[in-house]
Amino acid sequence: MVSGLINANPTVYEKKERRIRDHPSDPTDEYAVEPIDDLEIFDHIRDIKDPEHPYSLEELKVLTEESVELDDKRGHVRVTFTPTVEHCSMATVIGLCLRVKLMRSLPSRYKVDIRVAPGTHATEAAVNKQLNDKERVAAALENPNLVDMVDECLAPSYA
Amino acid sequence: MNSIDEMVELRHLQTLEGHTDRVWGLAWNPTNTNLLASCSGDKTVRIWEQSSSASFHCKAVLEETHTRTIRSCAWSPSGKMLATASFDATTAIWEDIGGDFECISTLEGHENEVKSVSWNASGSLIATCGRDKSVWIWEVEPGNEFECVSVLQGHTQDVKMVQWHPSMDVLFSCGYDNSIKIWAEDGDDDWHCVQTLNEASSGHTSTVWALSFNASGDKMVTCSDDLTIKIWGTDNLHGQSNEGFAPWKHLCTMSGYHDRTIFSVHWSRDGVIATGAADDAIRLFVENDDGQVDGPMYKLLSKKEKAHEMDLNSIQWSPSEKPLLASASDDGTIRIWECASTS
Numbered sequence: 336m337v338s339g340l341i342n343a344n345p346t347v348y349e350k351k352e353r354r355i356r357d358h359p360s361d362p363t364d365e366y367a368v369e370p371i372d373d374l375e376i377f378d379h380i381r382d383i384k385d386p387e388h389p390y391s392l393e394e395l396k397v398l399t400e401e402s403v404e405l406d407d408k409r410g411h412v413r414v415t416f417t418p419t420v421e422h423c424s425m426a427t428v429i430g431l432c433l434r435v436k437l438m439r440s441l442p443s444r445y446k447v448d449i450r451v452a453p454g455t456h457a458t459e460a461a462v463n464k465q466l467n468d469k470e471r472v473a474a475a476l477e478n479p480n481l482v483d484m485v486d487e488c489l490a491p492s493y494a
Numbered sequence: 495m496n497s498i499d500e501m502v503e504l505r506h507l508q509t510l511e512g513h514t515d516r517v518w519g520l521a522w523n524p525t526n527t528n529l530l531a532s533c534s535g536d537k538t539v540r541i542w543e544q545s546s547s548a549s550f551h552c553k554a555v556l557e558e559t560h561t562r563t564i565r566s567c568a569w570s571p572s573g574k575m576l577a578t579a580s581f582d583a584t585t586a587i588w589e590d591i592g593g594d595f596e597c598i599s600t601l602e603g604h605e606n607e608v609k610s611v612s613w614n615a616s617g618s619l620i621a622t623c624g625r626d627k628s629v630w631i632w633e634v635e636p637g638n639e640f641e642c643v644s645v646l647q648g649h650t651q652d653v654k655m656v657q658w659h660p661s662m663d664v665l666f667s668c669g670y671d672n673s674i675k676i677w678a679e680d681g682d683d684d685w686h687c688v689q690t691l692n693e694a695s696s697g698h699t700s701t702v703w704a705l706s707f708n709a710s711g712d713k714m715v716t717c718s719d720d721l722t723i724k725i726w727g728t729d730n731l732h733g734q735s736n737e738g739f740a741p742w743k744h745l746c747t748m749s750g751y752h753d754r755t756i757f758s759v760h761w762s763r764d765g766v767i768a769t770g771a772a773d774d775a776i777r778l779f780v781e782n783d784d785g786q787v788d789g790p791m792y793k794l795l796s797k798k799e800k801a802h803e804m805d806l807n808s809i810q811w812s813p814s815e816k817p818l819l820a821s822a823s824d825d826g827t828i829r830i831w832e833c834a835s836t837s
Contacts, residue, residue, distance in 0.1 A: 444803065473563060
């Protein structure tokens with residue numbers, strides 16, 4: 336996208352230090368159920384690249400540690416992200432990136448809901464509805480151009 | 495005493511494995527009730543057959559025709575043809591030729607994803623719908639010809655499902671615009687929307703994913719992303735088509751039972767409503783005979799938690815005498831259940 340960036344001059348913030356995770360579970364027991372916490376889920380998505388800038392979603396404060404809410408017992412994850420500008424047309428692409436990354440990273444028993452933070456997007460309800468319609472997500476993921484775009488954004492998150 | 499008004503439970507009989515992606519749709523063959531078709535994100539249809547030993551095996555895999563997800567499938571009333579709707583913008587018609595399934599025609603016209611397909615009661619009409627917000631009606635002509643007779647515009651967002659009325663040539667569609675639309679012919683080969691059931695008519699407040707009719711066709715159940723199922727009724731069934739349309743009205747709403755999107759609902763011939771939802775559970779509802787002062791009430795008869803490992807996308811009662819239920823899931827499997835009394 337050479338012309339007309341949605342947000343030409345985003346504010347870039349510092350990344351938080353990654354914490355070192357201790358593993359309390361017995362390393363010899365490979366069947367032990369390891370509980371997942373919200374910071375671990377944040378680690379999966381913090382390095383996703385913004386669709387139009389060379390910065391991570393964390394650096395643009397699209398995501399913070401508080402973005403992830405987890406109910407591990409029920410297997411529910413909710414990610415709330417904040418678009419950099421409130422008419423951001425990239426919001427659905429960011430949401431799709433979050434969904435794909437979590438789909439690939441989390442065990443399949445988790446139910447994931449993704450939404451924009453209340454009051455941060457001009458068409459909040461429409462964006463949220465689209466991001467949580469799994470049939471539309473499935474169709475989008477059969478679109479090679481969109482998949483290329485998502486994969487490019489996800490690449491740094493696998494590093 | 496209503497015989498189904500006792501304690502019932504769903505007993506798991508078999509898990510059908512073979513699809514390599516989520517299973518979206520299911521269809522029992524209406525004439526050979528030993529056959530079940532399933533369609534999937536793996537771009538294939540599988541035909542499962544129940545053998546004499548009561549267990550199901552995969553009889554055929556229909557592949558190399560659709561190039562994207564197959565979202566739904568429907569048998570013709572004769573049980574000889576299967577229609578499959580795909581995200582590849584086409585609907586394929588398959589014919590059972592001595593046990594082999596051949597693709598005999600492809601219906602093209604939708605701009606993009608086709609999401610649902612339905613045959614009318616006589617097998618002379620097919621309806622399709624999709625992301626392009628339109629509903630298409632196709633006439634079945636001799637020699638495996640299928641001609642589009644109408645393209646219906648009216649929905650403002652993508653259309654998730656089309657379903658013909660079980661006895662009348664009246665078409666029902668529902669979708670992402672939270673509405674249910676009813677379409678009828680005016681006697682002049684022109685199809686029109688004769689009624690819209692939306693929030694103003696006590697309808698749903700989010701995507702309507704599916705609908706199903708009771709055996710007599712005077713009631714309809716719909717399920718939605720708004721976490722409710724709703725029952726609708728019409729007074730004069732035979733006033734449906736030419737001699738004036740009898741409108742449908744909201745009878746009751748069941749809320750508080752589901753906590754994630756309800757993707758599928760199906761009404762059995764014995765009056766049991768089954769739902770399949772994104773919380774991996776199957777629920778059965780039945781009309782409550784006690785104290786119907788304010789119209790019909792329904793109660794939860796049974797709930798099967800963790801019926802699948804992941805979301806349920808489709809739930810279908812067998813048309814046979816046997817109380818069999820099939821469910822399809824994001825976990826890639828189909829499960830067969832028997833509805834059994836626990837008393």
